[in-house]
Structures are given as structure tokens and as C-alpha cells.
Amino acid sequence: MLDDGKFYLPVTLRATEVAQGRRAPLRRWTPIGPEQFVGMDERRPYTGDRSPFVKLDGAEARGVRQAGLVVRRRKTYRGRVVPADDPGAKVTVALAWGEKADERQTAVVKTPTN
Numbered sequence: 275m276l277d278d279g280k281f282y283l284p285v286t287l288r289a290t291e292v293a294q295g296r297r298a299p300l301r302r303w304t305p306i307g308p309e310q311f312v313g314m315d316e317r318r319p320y321t322g323d324r325s326p327f328v329k330l331d332g333a334e335a336r337g338v339r340q341a342g343l344v345v346r347r348r349k350t351y352r353g354r355v356v357p358a359d360d361p362g363a364k365v366t367v368a369l370a371w372g373e374k375a376d377e378r379q380t381a382v383v384k385t386p387t388n
Contacts, residue, residue, distance in 0.1 A: 276301075276340060276343065278301075278303060281314070281322075283303070284313075285304065285312050285326050286302075286304070286309065301340050303339070304338070305336075306337040307334055307336035307337070308336070311328060312326065312329075312337070312338060313326070314327070320356050320358070330365075345369065345371045351369065357383055357384075357386065358386065360385065362385060363385050366380050366382050367380070367381050
């Protein structure tokens with residue numbers, strides 16, 4: 275199960291306080307690539323008060339990740355990614371359970387045309 279699936283906390287490498295009453299530490303969303311290209315959009319959020327944004331660059335991987343999830347064999351997982359503002363951008367999403375190429379499942383996300 276994802277922690278902070280609604281992105282109440284910022285996507286950052288900096289540690290913040292753990293939610294009170296939790297037995298285990300909170301698994302945080304952290305940036306993939308340079309931290310300055312990942313942030314929270316409070317002016318035009320997709321839902322709620324803010325939504326994460328990633329400034330894409332075709333030369334390097336950028337995005338968000340959450341480690342420490344339990345992935346079970348023969349179980350179906352569903353997620354949602356909503357690309358915006360960059361028509362024709364190549365967006366891929368990966369569920370990785372190891373470092374090797376055969377230890378991940380990757381899907382290409384269709385981006386809007388306008």
C-alpha cells in the first residue's frame with residue numbers, strides 16, 4: 275500500500291516529521307533525478323490542494339518514487355498518472371522490485387495532444 279497517495283507531503287529528499295501514531299516510519303515520495311525539477315503545483319492542482327509536477331527532460335530520467343512497497347506474485351496492481359502541459363512527451367511508469375532489467379514492469383503513458 276502506498277503511503278501519502280494523495281501527496282499531502284512534498285516530494286523531497288529532506289526528512290520531515292513522521293505522522294503521529296504510526297508504528298512504522300512513513301515511506302516518503304522522493305524525486306528521481308535532480309530535486310529542483312520535481313515540486314508541488316498549488317496553482318493548478320489536478321486534485322486537492324496540490325499535485326506533484328515533474329519538469330521533463332529527454333536526456334535524463336525524472337519523476338517520483340516510493341520505496342519499501344510489498345509486491346506480491348500473481349497480484350494485479352493499478353495506478354494512475356495524469357500527464358499535462360507537455361504534448362507528445364514520452365512518459366513511462368515502472369514498478370520495480372529489483373535492480374535488474376527483468377525485475378521491473380514498465381508501461382508507456384499516453385500524453386495529451388493539446
